[in-house]
Structure formats: structure tokens, C-alpha cells
Amino acid sequence: MTTDIFARCRSYTDARAARSAGLYPYFTRFEGSDATIAQTPMGEVVMCGSNNYLGLTSDPRVRAAAHSAIEEYGSSRTGSRLLNGNVSLHEELERDLADFLGMPAALVFPTGYQANLGAIASLVSRNDVVIIDREAHASVYDACGMSPAKVWRFAHNDMEDLERRLASCPPDANRLVVVDGVYSMAGDLCPLPETVQLCRKYGARLLVDDAHGLGVLADGRGTSAHFGMTEQIDLITITFSKSLASVGGAVLGPEEVIDYLRHHARSLIFSAAAPPASLAAARAALGILRDEPWLCRQALENASYVHRELAALGYDPLPSEAPIVCVPFESAVPAMFAWRSLMERGVYVNAVLPPAASPRLRASFTATHTPEQLKRAVAAFAEIRELTPPEWALEDFAAQGAA
Numbered sequence: 001m002t003t004d005i006f007a008r009c010r011s012y013t014d015a016r017a018a019r020s021a022g023l024y025p026y027f028t029r030f031e032g033s034d035a036t037i038a039q040t041p042m043g044e045v046v047m048c049g050s051n052n053y054l055g056l057t058s059d060p061r062v063r064a065a066a067h068s069a070i071e072e073y074g075s076s077r078t079g080s081r082l083l084n085g086n087v088s089l090h091e092e093l094e095r096d097l098a099d100f101l102g103m104p105a106a107l108v109f110p111t112g113y114q115a116n117l118g119a120i121a122s123l124v125s126r127n128d129v130v131i132i133d134r135e136a137h138a139s140v141y142d143a144c145g146m147s148p149a150k151v152w153r154f155a156h157n158d159m160e161d162l163e164r165r166l167a168s169c170p171p172d173a174n175r176l177v178v179v180d181g182v183y184s185m186a187g188d189l190c191p192l193p194e195t196v197q198l199c200r201k202y203g204a205r206l207l208v209d210d211a212h213g214l215g216v217l218a219d220g221r222g223t224s225a226h227f228g229m230t231e232q233i234d235l236i237t238i239t240f241s242k243s244l245a246s247v248g249g250a251v252l253g254p255e256e257v258i259d260y261l262r263h264h265a266r267s268l269i270f271s272a273a274a275p276p277a278s279l280a281a282a283r284a285a286l287g288i289l290r291d292e293p294w295l296c297r298q299a300l301e302n303a304s305y306v307h308r309e310l311a312a313l314g315y316d317p318l319p320s321e322a323p324i325v326c327v328p329f330e331s332a333v334p335a336m337f338a339w340r341s342l343m344e345r346g347v348y349v350n351a352v353l354p355p356a357a358s359p360r361l362r363a364s365f366t367a368t369h370t371p372e373q374l375k376r377a378v379a380a381f382a383e384i385r386e387l388t389p390p391e392w393a394l395e396d397f398a399a400q401g402a403a
């Protein structure tokens with residue numbers, strides 16, 4: 001029996017086991033400012049693990065915008081937008097985002113995570129029901145945890161299950177359905193037409209987290225535009241940390257809802273505003289996206305090339321309609337070993353492990369990957385195809401009680 005809250009840290013062995021087996025895939029140090037090449041302690045790698053879908057983090061126009069925002073506003077406003085943190089960049093970006101996505105109004109948050117927390121946790125209350133796709137992003141789960149509403153999950157993209165849940169809502173309960181537009185752990189899309197139809201039938205509002213659809217689908221206008229139904233979506237949340245080459249997030253929806261969130265979203269009110277440089281970078285990236293939609297198509301084409309090549313090599317990449325290529329593994333150690341083997345061959349991808357999702361390597365591609373870099377990634381996958389983790393790694397890992 002212990003009363004020490006640190007006891008759980010001492011009994012946490014997973015990371016230790018992975019490190020001692022030489023298979024720890026997290027917190028790698030990446031140096032350099034190129035979107036597609038990075039320096040790591042294991043050598044130079046082709047970066048196939050960022051969400052920099054348009055490759056705009058290294059675009060000179062985006063960098064210049066960030067530089068001049070620092071000159072104009074300094075490094076930070078050191079306060080919440082509600083009080084001293086609001087700058088004209090916030091409002092210009094909100095107008096640009098609403099205009100680009102075809103939504104009535106937008107509200108910029110310090111991060112996309114906070115946009116989800118703010119939108120969901122401040123709109124639902126006791127006696128309300130939130131129904132979320134089982135594979136919704138962690139920020140959606142965390143937002144639900146902050147609210148006293150009932151939270152029900154439906155099986156991933158399963159419309160029959162969604163309907164069952166909607167049908168069992170108490171008659172007087174307000175309902176919110178939350179889905180991702182693009183599910184980032186595979187690259188599959190939400191069946192938006194059917195989802196919208198069910199929400200209409202059962203009087204539920206619909207929030208689409210389009211973190212991975214913005215800048216990718218429908219010339220960058222996202223999943224709702226892809227299905228031609230933006231006008232039927234109640235709320236969209238986005239992040240600037242993927243295609244918009246920055247940090248920050250936003251909620252888009254009706255003006256009255258946005259004004260309500262402006263005054264009730266705790267993740268906005270009680271957290272410092274995103275730095276001006278981040279806002280300016282996102283705004284510049286949005287301008288480039290609007291003017292150069294070929295970038296979205298190039299990112300998709302690069303990923304579908306790799307998807308095809310990996311399938312031809314005998315891998316079984318998950319179906320994807322985004323610049324994301326996921327290769328599933330039966331268990332954690334083989335996935336981590338494959339991750340390390342790719343690193344040794346100069347290719348970085350994300351190792352995804354439970355509880356985030358079942359074990360897989362998640363590669364993501366940008367518009368600015370060169371054909372040579374894509375070939376290098378495919379060649380590395382080809383080389384590691386037949387490799388299996390050494391027995392000692394499996395034993396060492398198992399001995400420490402890790403998955």
C-alpha cells in the first residue's frame with residue numbers, strides 16, 4: 001500500500017524497456033529547417049513523419065511573414081486574447097479562414113487541441129449527449145472528459161452504430177456528434193453525407209475536426225468541401241500545425257456560436273494567445289494554399305506513389321485518401337524494430353503504438369518531397385521487408401513487462 005503518487009512513475013517500464021532494447025522511437029532530436037530532410041543523432045533522414053503536407057515550413061514567404069511579425073509585435077503577447085493577447089493578425093486570419101473554408105465565422109485558438117477543448121467542452125453540459133467516433137482525436141476525448149455531458153462512442157465510421165446511439169438519446173437531450181474529417185492513423189475519410197443525414201434525422205449538431213483535411217482535400221478546403229456539403233456542417237475545427245506550417249487552431253461556425261465561444265471557451269480565455277509569428281506564418285501559408293492548389297494535389301500524388309510501391313513490395317498499407325501511408329504490424333516490437341531499421345537507412349516515419357492505435361508505421365508525405373526522396377523511402381522499406389527483430393530484443397522487452 002502506498003500513498004505516493006510517484007509510485008506509478010516507478011512502475012512505468014515501457015519506455016525503459018524500449019530504450020534498453022535500442023528500439024525507442026520517440027523524442028528523436030531533429031535539426032535543420034528543411035521540410036523534407038532532417039539531421040538526427042542517427043544521421044540524416046528523409047522526413048516522412050511530419051504533417052507538413054504542403055512543405056510550407058521552409059517556404060521563404062512563410063518565414064518572411066513570421067520574421068516581420070516578430071519585428072512588429074515582438075516574440076509573444078504573453079497573455080490571453082481576452083485581455084492583452086489579441087492582435088490584428090488574429091482577426092485577419094479569422095476572416096481569411098472563414099472566407100477560404102466558406103464558413104460564416106472563425107475563432108483562432110492557441111492550438112488545435114485547445115480549439116477542440118473549447119468548442120466541445122463549452123457547448124455541451126449536463127444532460128447533453130456527445131457521440132464521438134471511436135477513432136476521434138485525443139483532444140476530442142479530452143474535451144469530452146472536461147464536460148459533464150454523457151459521452152458515447154460509436155464504432156469507427158459505422159453508420160448503423162451511430163444511428164443506434166442517436167436513436168437511444170433521451171428525447172430532451174441536446175446532441176452533438178463529433179467526427180474527424182480525415183482519420184490520421186490511417187488516412188481514411190468520415191462518410192460525411194451519411195453522417196450529416198443521421199444528424200439531421202435525430203436533431204444532432206455535427207462537429208468535424210478537419211485537422212488533416214485542411215490543405216489536402218478539395219484543393220485545400222477540406223473534407224466538407226470534398227463532399228460538397230460545407231453549408232450543412234455546423235462546426236469545423238482545424239489546426240495550423242499541419243498544412244498551415246505553424247502552430248495554432250480555429251473553430252469555424254455560425255457567428256452567434258463563435259461569439260459564445262469567445263466568451264466561454266476556457267482553453268481560449270485561460271491560455272496565452274499563439275505568438276504573432278505563428279499567426280503570420282499560418283496566414284502566409286493559407287495565402288499560398290489559396291493561390292497554389294497544385295500543392296495539395298502533389299502531396300496526395302506523392303503519398304499514392306509510395307502507397308502503390310509499398311503494396312507492390314508485399315506490404316499491406318491501410319486504405320488512405322490523404323497524404324498518409326500506414327503499414328500495420330502485429331505487435332509493438334516488430335513495429336519499433338522496423339522503425340529503427342528505416343532510421344538506419346535514412347528514413348524517418350512515425351511509430352504508432354497502443355494506446356494511440358494498434359501498432360503501425362505511419363508515413364506522411366509533403367508536396368515538396370522530391371522523386372528521389374520518395375524512391376529512397378520506398379527502397380528503405382524494400383530493404384527491411386524481410387528483417388525480423390532479434391530474439392534478444394523480443395526477450396529483453398518481454399522481460400521488462402512491456403507490450
Ligand SMILES: Cc1ncc(COP(=O)(O)O)c(C=O)c1O
Nearest residue numbers: 111112113137211239241248249
Ligand atoms: C485530428 C486532430 N485534431 C486536433 C489536433 C490538435 O492540433 P494541434 O497540434 O494544433 O494541437 C491534431 C494534432 O495532432 C489532430 O491530428
